[in-house]
Amino acid sequence: MKIRNRKDLAQLKKHGDEQLFPRGVRITVGLATCGIAKGARDVYGALKRELKSQRFQAALEDTGCNGLCSREPIVTVQMPGAPLLTFADMTPEDARALVRGLKKGEIPLDKILCRTDRQEDIMAGEMRSFTGGKPAGIPAGIAARESLPFFKYQKRIALRNRRAGTQHSMPKYPASGGFPAAFSALTGMKPEAVIAELQRSGLRGRGGAGFPTAAKWQAVRAAKGARKYFICNGDEGDPGAYMDRSLLESDPYSVLEGMLIGARATGAAQGIVYVREEYPLAITRVTGAIAELKKAGLLGRRIFSTDFNFTVTVQRGAGAFVCGEETALIASLEGRAGEPVEKPPYPAQQGLYGMPTCINNVETLASVPVILSRGGAWYSRTGTGKSRGTKVFSLVGAVDRVGLIEVPMGTPLEKIIYDIGGGFSGGRTLKAVQTGGPSGGCIPARLTGLGADYESLTAAGSIMGSGGMIAMDNTACMVDVAKYFMGFLRGESCGKCLPCRQGTQVMYDILEAITAGRGTQQDLTRLRDIAGALSQTALCGLGKTAANPVLSSLRFFKKEFDAHLAGTCPAGVCTDLIQLSINTKKCTGCGLCRKACPAGAVKGERKKAHAITQKACIKCRACHEACPAGAVEIR
Amino acid sequence: MMKAECIVVTFNGKKAAVRPGATILDAARSVGIGIPALCSHEALSTYGSCRLCIVELGEQGARRIVTSCSTAAVQGMVIWTDSSRIKKLRQTLVALLLAQAPEAAPVQQLAREMGIAPAKKKGREENGTCILCGLCVRTCAEIVGSHAISFAGKGPGRKVGVPFFKDSRECIGCGACAFVCPTGHIKISDMPGGENPERFMETWKTRLALQACSSDGRPFAPRAMLEHFAARYPVAEGFLESCPLCRRRNKKA
């Protein structure tokens, strides 16, 4: 159906409401990339088959990822009048048991995660209740979702639509509050008023640079040009960061609505979503959403019966991290190699094909509709200092609860790591938190009282970055981490300017020498010299920030560098500085290490203690992985 | 005598009158101030890759660094071409360049001037003298119009070459690339003897047939080059069939 006015929108919303709150049972399975990788498709298939064979009526749908990545596959069961039930770590066997249970009216609880009685509809600013009437025999004692530490401290603005499964069915998007913001922006508000609302919100670019979004929109609006372009930068390249992938896969309409509003504010008629080619599901989902919007008349000509035209196309990246940089992204769209160019001129004045161009990050755009719905003043009440609103982080690494989270700006890192992330089981402790990807740095454990906001992280020698937050325990070597990021940048440097092309190479060579036990104090001086040249003379942001990881490691973990210069790797990581040996007291003689060893370096007879021949050992640690008794030690 | 349309900038504390619209690099050179720059050329577009031409702009405490080849001089600009900060940065840059191209003469020269120790020869012999300035690429594209060579690859593995690094179909063997190359990296050798006289563009792995002079029979230029010029410039019939020596001789006759 075509959506031309409020009435059409209301009808679409009603359609979606019926899907989100059906009269019967609704079962969902999270089918985003991680869920699929962990077998969610098999769970879905098992549910489908069992529902059929049990002749149990239920709407079965796939939804996006809800952020609790460590517990995929995730299934929810919604029964009229009953709280929503969420199940985690589901297997096909669990799926079959669940359906059988539903049929009998006794739900199996061994995989239950939580119940949700009410959920915040953040667009409308009200609570939506699942219950009402007789709760259908839900046993007591199931944890409420809001009480779970993972969810308790989050404030989901960009991640608001996780449960809805909007990525497949467009009606569910307005049922979750989508489109009235775009409708206002296009019909009720002048572009200046839209920008003013963004200004009030204090929203800053979520891709890492943190530039005020309203200022960027204003600059593009004021720029002179025959045509203007609006680009969504989905070239999320920071290793360990997947906020944008998740948004594009699980809620593409929120990003597109943000683009619609931004295009209206800036005067752009052509939009492009630039997505990494390594994110095929995101590309499929956003392409599908664009097609649906076109069909509904929400993209194309005369949107909402106004004279506003806006079309959006999708462009796949071609495997170059540097194309996340604005001018390199533009070069790529123009069919050239992704070599950045000097700024000024800025894309706002001279961007794609020389025309004024606005480039915004995925998360920034996903937040825009909420800002317009609830007001900029509302958004700015969350946050701290100059960092207003919320930020989505991908909390990964050594924490127990790895996942995608959204918290108010300024939330202390330790709250994120210990309360939300669940800290570290098995006697491990935090060593450092890495933020900002290859442009960022490591915050040592003793400083995790810091708030997650732009200024605090920059002052500590890191940056906010796009949202990757990597928790490292004592098994991480900070010199190895510095080498890792330098290796990454060396491989991704476009090669145009000398300081980045050669600087990353030479710094990598030095770090490699240090991790091999061949480093000298002079090497540390050279690292600092080259770091200075990079930050002050490199042509683009990639080069300018390339030395940050090394500098921050040197600042907070100098002792580890000194240990490597003296020939040891305290964390037991650097291959040339470690030795693997078998603790004869723990060894059970099972021989799995001998079988796993590719170099024939493990000798031993069955049921007798095994031993490693150091000369033959290539330190691949296959034995360490294979040993069930923890008898292989790394020194 | 100051021309009416000069602008005034300050170089290292001294005022200077320079042509409006000039880059800081050209403006500095016009008043006798030398700034090292390896990838810029007055006849070619700006590239900005070597970063050696950096200068500081502005007053103490609020100075920023720009590349002088790509920044226009504007009225009132305060420019520092040789501050201790710039000197230190240039030194580090030259050391990096030396690590990349240890046998490149201009780099060795700069290193000597800055007191940098000669680099230990490292692997990567192929690029031992190529500084990736791109002058050859831009010359072939902008002046000659053959577009035979381009940059290939990212990062430290970047190279200049012809498509797929073999037998170019576009190279005309004019040698303009070798002429503009500041380090002598580009090698050309002529094999005029035998039945098939040819020019070997060694660095581009391309062989071109040499045209024999219609007057004295000696091979003098690649056929492709002569055809390229004949197609672009109005020359008299048969003009390009003789070598320059014979052309002069025939004229006098």
Added chain:
Amino acid sequence: MEAEEKKHIEASLRKYGASERALISVFQDIQKRRGFLSEEAVRTVARGIGIPASRAFSVAAFYGAFSLEPRGRNEIHVCTGTACHLKGADRLAGSIARKLAIAPGGTTKDGRYSLHEVRCLGCCAIAPVVKVNDDIHPQAVQDNISEILENYK
């Protein structure tokens, strides 16, 4: 170049427009269909768009998504994101390289496998990750990788 392939390229040029801005999209179609960009393919596209072959070659050689040489039937991508690195991704890549007797970036003699290191796939919760063709394998370790690879003919 086979007439069939030429037709495909012409179709791509029509789909995206035969101008320089379409270059990467056209190359992406060819890469997907043939698994690499041959010299003839690059030259055909350059001709079709009206740009110098060297400029098209620059683009083909710049982007990691394009291969200038044929790849194996099954493409193994070891994720080298930070979370995967901390869980031993480079040891895993080394183990696969040893097992298949190829270096990262290489292809086995029988054309069955190519091995690549790929930038973060964004599946950090299930690190270390190995992607073979379109399948993402969670928690891949030296122990189970042979079994995983066996399934790909």
